[in-house]
Amino acid sequence: MSKWILSGLVAINAIAQVAPDLPAGKKIFESQCALCHGQTGTGGRGPSLNRPKLAKAPDDESLGKVISFGIEPEMPGSWQLNTREVISVAAYVRSLGAIPPEVLPGDAARGERVYQSKGCGGCHVVAGKGEGYGPELSDIGTRRNGAHLRQAILKPATLLPEGFLYVAVVTQAGATVRGIRVNEDSFNIQIKDARGQFHSFGKAELKELRKLRGETPMPSFEMSAAELDDLVAYLASLKGKS
Ligand code: HEC
Ligand code: HEC
Structure with a gap:
């Protein structure tokens, strides 16, 4: 067994026994995770983490595993962190999820009509409806915050996902x-x-x-400020397939 797998397993087994150091966890998060997950866990290249439930890290053990081993192929493992550091950054991630969810100004029901009238479903799938080559948006509300959604609609070419071509x-x-x-x-x-x-x-x-590097087929959309608020509220309300 390689050294890093071993140290990861040790980290996982020890999760229950070591007390976390929250300020240290915050520092590690800001230097090693924020690049992809945002300074306060609001998301970026990686999903937002300021949520009470994380699908791939439902409990402390799985969270420790995600941090140590990463998630193939997009998230690298933090094999260099020792047990206490893993536990501390895990505790910090949990503290981000305790923050109340973002309050957005728009109305999701009106936003759904904006979504339909702008033809977004010609390129995106939501809950099995729609088609095309845009990314599926069924759970976009769990992955992206309001600011990101706004920018994705107004200036899509500035937010291209990793590896997108x-x-x-x-x-x-x-x-x-x-x-x-x-x-x-x-x-x-x-x-x-x-x-x-x-x-x-x-x-x-x-x-x-x-x-066509830096280009996207998604057009920049223009709409009134109220329509944009509603559309963002609608997208933020999309929380998954169930
Ligand atoms: C290079 C970018 C990158 C870095 C650095 C990174 N992550 Fe991630 N992380 C991702 C991506 C992308 C995903 C989504 C992977 C997937 O679901 O396939 C992810 C997923 C996660 C998840 C699961 C979220 C869920 O919804 O279940 C957690 C928890 C997480 N990361 C925590 C961390 C922590 C803590 C660090 C720092 C120690 C970190 N990540 C560093 C890119 C990154
Ligand atoms: C002509 C096809 C097309 C249309 C029409 C279109 N999109 Fe997109 N959209 C894409 C593609 C391709 C991407 C991925 C590349 C990018 O980010 O531009 C994308 C990305 C996105 C993202 C970012 C997803 C993420 O994970 O960050 C959001 C949000 C989004 N679109 C919402 C919309 C909304 C809302 C509309 C209607 C107002 C719309 N799109 C119309 C093709 C389209």
Whole structure:
């Protein structure tokens, strides 16, 4: 067993016995977790953590495991933390969840109508309805705070998710297909088009492969301040599939 797996297991087994040091946990969080989860756990590249229930860390043991081992492939493990540090940062994460949920000004029911009238469902799925290549939004309210949602609607290109790439390919026959990269290796690329259809291409067969870095097919939306408040309240209310 490698050294870091061992130290992680020791950390987990010891969770129940060591008292956390909350200020130390806060420091570790701000230096090692905030990059992805936000300074106060409001989310960013990673999900928000200022929630009473974390799906992948429902109890202290699983939270310790997530911190030590990470979550493949997007969250790295913090193998360098010792037991006390893991326990302290876990306690700090729990304290973030004790903060009352954000109060947003809009009205979610009106926001649902804005969502429909703007055609968001042409690119996003909510609870099984909708289609297209945008990310599913069924539980977006558990992952993103109000400020992030606002920015995602007004200036989508400024918030592209890690690894997101919009591409345009031209085949030998001259057909152009635009879509989001799903997979790529040295020889092949697979993309998902606007209708949610998958296409696979051998790179050698393509006339052109353009990577539209920093671009997104999601348009910037303009709407009244009241509509935006309502739409954000609606998205924030989407808490999962159940
Ligand atoms: C490089 C970015 C990154 C760093 C650094 C990072 N995380 Fe994460 N974290 C993520 C991502 C992305 C996810 C979502 C992974 C998934 O669900 O597949 C995640 C998930 C989590 C979850 C589970 C949330 C849930 O909803 O169940 C917890 C808890 C967590 N991280 C805590 C931490 C802590 C504490 C640290 C610092 C010790 C940390 N993370 C460092 C990116 C990161
Ligand atoms: C033409 C397709 C398209 C339309 C229409 C569209 N989106 Fe998107 N949306 C995307 C794509 C692709 C992404 C992922 C890349 C990005 O962030 O721009 C995205 C990202 C998002 C995100 C960020 C998700 C996250 O995890 O951070 C939110 C929120 C969102 N869209 C909401 C909306 C809302 C609300 C509308 C309607 C007002 C809408 N979208 C209309 C394609 C679309």
